[in-house]
Amino acid sequence: MPPIEDLILFALALAGAGVVAGILAGLFGIGGGAILVPVFYQVFALVGVDEAVRMHLAVGTSLAIIVPTSLRSYFSHRKRGAVDDVLLKSWITAVPLGALLAAAVAAFSSSEALRAIFAVIAVLVAFRMLFNRASWRLGDDLPRNPFKYIAGVVIGVLSGLMGIGGGVLNNTFMSLYGRPMHQAVATSAGVGVLISIPGLIGYIIAGWGASGLPPFSTGYINWVAVALIIPITLLVAPVGVALAHRASKRQLEIGFGIFLLIVAARFAISLAE
Template identity: 40%
Template structure:
């Protein structure tokens, strides 16, 4: 019961962040599960893969709630999203396969480095001279890169797609809403790939399907979906610059801790 409450609290925070920043919530859920699984004594070889796979499954639920709210406000650029989805699908599948081929500690260190990278992106001001959106081939390529990294690290894609859209001159609210829409196919394909890649792993605990750990999933989605709706509503009401900087600093500290601890264990 205590663990379910912990996962519920993590899900609430992750859902709020997902709706507010279009980040998918994985940047909160994955580190929280790594810490929790480690404290429970789960095998190092699989705990990070379980954290990523379970995060992607939870993001399926979070994304649906977030996208519905953004769509109701007319903020999702569906024609733009549809041109990027083919790359997203291929990239998400490749990202899941890449993660499955990595050792657990290496995946943890990679996530730590990625978290620091995302924090730096969030702290940087938007460029004064913005590019225009690329043509269809460029959008498919961008989608492939976003999908690959997002599935690899168990995030919804907004950590990369929001800066990409912003750089290309898309209005921030529309960038966040469209990124939330892209998070759904990333999560579906990524979670399915992690299930398949982890199928039959001897080191996995009970209540798993591949690398998806259902107790953590259930605890998180109870609160993540409704809080994603709240976050999406706040995104249209609040100037979130100060909150965004504070979250970026927190994310940088978490990323540094995961990176350093992984290096120490690997050494």
């Protein structure tokens, strides 16, 4: 058992991460995974978590935190009739399969590989945010199977490797095929459920018995972080929301795009060290 001073430092650092993640998640209108993973990575480094498992732990813990928030969001959107349940039913196996495949890949991947994957996808998403145009379309309706099924698997894999709920990726997919953004956002909450629950299970199995994990971890899930971050993010997210209402949609897109580029650059620098 580590000294009580180290545990207190760990808890305080995570609480600070929750404040940052909650404000930024509220500001940019996303689930927080793209924010939590890099923040967790820095906090785990601060408290001396082994570099070999640091990124795995950040991704897995992020997915665990997304479970309750995505469930709450999904049922709220569903009451309003905004969710595309037909699409979710067609992805009932595709997206979880992708999330489980991601956990399997993570189990055999180095910390460097996971950071590189996160950085590359972050740059692509940042490009979409910075240069997005409403006129960008791949079709007037969602593709049929097997292409739609494959898209679900890909969204599950990429989201599972990044530790995100899939909102940014699914919003992009649905909007490129002519679906209204409010429906895409609502459906993304359901996609988050399909990703986070199997992802949570997968990262527990993938990290079972791994060395170098901090106290109160089960596989690549740290329960101290989960217990601290969820209430803190829910508490401070309205602050970010208030800030968001002072900016235009375009300003928020540019801000989030720049944030992702900074994160990608930070991981790129860490890979070069």
